[in-house]
Amino acid sequence: MPTAPPPVIRVSHLGKRYGAHAVVQDVSFALAAGETLVLLGPSGCGKTTLLKMLNRLVEPDSGTVEINNGNVLAQRPETLRRGIGYVIQQVGLLPHYTVAENVAVVPRLLGHAPAAIRARTAALLTRLHLPPERYAGQYPHQLSGGQQQRVGLARALAADPPIVLLDEPFGALDPLTRASIRREFRELDELRRKTVVLVTHDVTEAFELADRILLLDAGRVQQLGTPRELLFRPANDFVRRFFAAERLALQLRTLTLGDVFSVEKFAAEQDKETAGAPAASVALGSTVFNAQTTVHEALESLTGAEPSPSPRCTVAELMAAFGAALQREEDAWKR
């Protein structure tokens, strides 16, 4: 067993109070490189304050934040922040800077070469579906909300920081735009490699994006774990109640085909290709799914536009397996 790599972010016993009101109390966690942590909780639970303590926009009253094994207090706050991407709900693009200039803010602060900055900006804008030849020279007020948030994201990624902090980045967008940007976000190669901390109060969003979720209430950690752990192994009543309304939808999104189907369902030929690894694909009706596909995605695909020879049968089969899996999880938890 190789030793686990040192955590990129380590937060220990962090606390912050405003007057008599304790906003964050004794929060600790550690994040490995490439991990995405979602800070989740109701409004006023302290998740934004917690996020801002990571890049010292808010200074903690107690506890420490270490990034790459160094206390953040050892650095000047500006230097620290230039190495951490930051995106907020209201975007906060500089209204007197063009799109390209907004994206170039941090690389310029870091003294990158102008040619390199131009190339990087163009590449990022292209990847975020904002063709630079059209958008680079525009001002923020000429863009839609979704476009502005994409520029905000490009700005945070421009200097290729290893860590990105996002404070309700999709909160101000309409549901359709939000869903599409979230998908882009998830599929963005840039972000996959980064350690991400994201604040949201949207449960679905949290489940969709998180490797792990830190659920907060009144400044205290209620539970820290994978989405599946929070859903199927709630640590306390608050956690349970918090997901109650959307439980089924979350379960559909959380359980994968690999979870609901027994091993014999897996196609044997796939096993050979990924020797030693767990079974990788499942055949449902005429379609072969990856084992990591969620039940939700499989359902959408099966009931989608393309009529398959016997869809009803396989949907029923899927739902039955799903129900059985749920039962197994419940039983496991009760023991």
Place this chain on the structure above:
Amino acid sequence: METLTALFAFWREQAGKLGEQTLQHIGLTAASLLLAVLLGVPLGLLLSRRPRWAPAVLGLAGVLQTVPSIALLGFLIPLLGIGPKPAIFALFLYSLLPIIRNTLAGVRGVAPAVVEAARGLGLTDGQVLRRVELPLALPVLMAGIRTATVINVGVATLAAYVAAGGLGEFIFGGIALNNPVMILAGALPAAGLALAFDALLGGVQRLSTRRLEQVGAALLVALPLLGGLYLLPRAAGKLLAGFSPEFVGRADGLPGLTRAYGLAHLPSVVLAPALVYEAARHADVDVIDGYSTDGRIRAYGLRVLRDDRRVFPPYYAVPVVRPALLRAHPELSAVLAQLDGQISDSAMTDLNYRADYLHQDPKAIAEAFLRRRGLWRDPRPAAAGAPVVRLGSKIFAEQYILAELYAALIRGNTALAVQTKTGLGGTTICFEALRSGAIDMYPEYTGTGLLVLLQPRPAVVDSLGGRPAAVLGYVRAQFRRRYGLEWLAPLGFNNTYALLMRQQQARRLGIVSVSDLGGYLRRQ
């Protein structure tokens, strides 16, 4: 239409002066604005960081704004003297509020999200201020500068009151002379300047933030240059004259003087009549206009330059009486005649000095004077029902003293009762009171009788040539013929316009007469 023609004629005639005053006006505005921007913008930025101080600072600036401009100048004169300093300082104080307030409002108006994002990206506080807050506050800040500019162009007309120049010189001259054309000659360019600046800065305000940054920088360069305009006309000349607006405008004032003595090289400023003497006393200016018997001549150690070419018309003081009074009481003629030729210029200056500066009672001054001259008689108890002689006077110390002198003489030498009606306002009121019989007598000046009351054609005035005897003869004959009033004999002093210098300086430069002054100026 006539006014318009007269206005253009005036401008043509005074084109040099108009240009100079306009430059001074712009200079005053720019210099004070520069100071206000240099202090107000940093102060506004500081307040945006320390919001708790904002109410106190804005309140103070607001109070300064409410002080009437004339009063503010009045407060500043003891501290800063007269000249450009108090004017620029007052204008600076007036522009402070709009600039501080708009800087603060501009910074506060920047969306908090933008500032938070900028800090989150790693901009230092200084970079947030310079690159984000200040540029985004510029449109509002410019609006403040625009407001301040328009206020300043208006208030700068008052600078003429404290010898700081500007377009107010024409305006105040026009007011003093009741000359609407002259008022317009200064007021229209001032209004034009205000509108032009307003339009210019209004246009600037609408520019994009990026352009605004450039314009703001250009403004910081332009303001000192414009402020420098103000200093140009002052660079030359060793002696500086300070004149009251009326003197500058009147034909028998500065224009006549300049023509007769060739005082072309005398740079001059205009200032409030009340400040002229103070300015000379504190050496803010060197040559001033004044009245030859003013008490301040003695109090401040000034010298009257002899009018050797008789440019200023004679203003000899003479009692004017209703002839009926002398017919009814023939003994009065001899009594009144006791003062004939008794009071010289310096004697009258001394009496005025006692009244104006030692604050002695005119009655006591009159008694002391008569005692010194051996003319004093204790007043006789007036018999009941004795006829009353009513003496009038205009509303200033010299006339009060003269009235008291005559009252004391009449009480001491006759059995008549005396009633003094002092403080009858100006010339016209005294004159009408005498004509209607409300008073029997008051002291008048020959020049005033000629130019204000009789107002003969210019040809007649020229023919008299400013000779004292000729003028007295003319007014005496005309008053007798037209109004049936009698001018008696002159008291001796001539209370006319005069050029004054500080004793010490005049002695050092060897200047005794106005001709000497002209000669000195030509040699320089």
